[in-house]
Amino acid sequence: MRLETAATRLLHIDVPVVQAGMSWASSSPDLPIAVSEAGGLGVLAAGPMRIPDLREAILTIQRSTDRPFAVNLPLYRKGIDEAMELLLDLRPPVLIASQGGPQCYLTQFHDVGTTCLHVVASEEHALKAAESGVDGLVVVGGEAGGHPPASLVSTLVLVRAVVRAVPEIPIIASGGFVDGAGLAAALSLGAAAAQFGTRFLASDESAVHPNYKQAVLAAGIGDTRTVGRGLGMIRALTNTFTDRITKLEDSATDIEQRRTEFHASTLKHAAVDGDIVNGKVEAGQTAGLITALLPAADIVTSIVQEYQDATSQLPRVQ
Incomplete structure (x- = not known):
């Protein structure tokens, strides 16, 4: 399968499907290897990884596939200088950096x-990153799990705004994509690829606890909530933790x-522990559209097939 866009040419992948770097879920080699081998871009999430584990994971990926892969590096992580030195030594094909300039x-x-991609969640930050010379942008909208933009502007609007602001570099749209119809929507906005997070969270190779995966499968589209405003806001499945934080926020409790x-x-x-009652079960709104672990x-194959089905059914101008 091949579906060529500016992103596939930049990243040397077959299809414009990017697996999000998700702490714990893709902080081991299995998921990135599987996605890259299938023609998309697999992403190793370096955020929670100890340096020796990060080194071994990258070496394992390099030994297991000759396809491009990425490492997602949050620039605020503890030991960032050592992590950057390691990556410079091992030279991953793609770096996806977030939470910094x-x-x-x-x-x-x-x-x-x-190749350097930078994660942004606003038009302003997209312009600054593009001016600095990054090769592409990952644009995260309000539907996303983990850390959506504080503004909660939807992906539909934010991606279109960024594409219009920086048309010269490839955009990877993130937040609210789960299938081939979503990929078609992303490309129609002017993005060159879509990033899929929660869909790959609910995969066989995802390294999260089975309880977490089952919670995603059981969720409806309205079963996520954003909590932690001013504290590093997250979108997570509703549970005792989110109820407790929401109550504190609603009552204007001291920060x-x-x-x-x-x-x-x-x-x-x-x-890791499987506590889906009191833990942060981070997931996007697309959790409500996922019905099976695969x-x-x-998942990569089905996204491309669904893309073909979706685009073939679009009405043509007469």
Whole structure:
């Protein structure tokens, strides 16, 4: 299967399907390998990984596939300098950086031949990143799980605004995409690929606890909530944790008390320990559209097939 766009040409992949870098879910080699082998871009999530584990994971991917893959690196992570040194040494084909500005890494990675994508959640940040010389942008809209933009502007609007603002570089649209119809929608907005997070979270190769996967399968489209405004807002499945934080926010509780409660629960509690009641079960609104766990390769294949079906049914101008 091949579906060529500006993003597939930039990243040297077969189809414009990017698997999101998701802490714990893709912080091990299996999911990135499966997606890359299927023709998309698999992404290793470096955020929660210890340096020795990160090194071994990258080496495992390099030994297991000759297809391009990416490493997602949150620039605020603990030990960022050591992590960047490691990546410069191992030279992953693609770096997807988030939570910071590109000036601190761009020249170094370009010098070793790594393609650099930067994650943005506003038109303003997209313009700044493009001006700095990044090779492409991942634009995250309000439907996304994990860390959507604080404005909660929808992907439909935000991606279109960024495409109009920086038409010269490839845009990867993220937030609200689960199938081939979503890919068609992303490309129709002017994006060159779509990023799929929650869909790959609910895959066989995803490394999160089975309880987490089942919670995603059981969710409806209205079963996520954004909590933690001013504290690093997240979108997560509704549970005891989100109910508690929402109550504190609604009652205008002091921010320091909210901070304590917000950070008492973690993504690791849900993703690793399986506590889907009190942990942060981060997921996008597309959780309500997912009905089955599938191998990652099958997900890539089905997205492309559904894209073909969706576009073939569009009415033609007479």
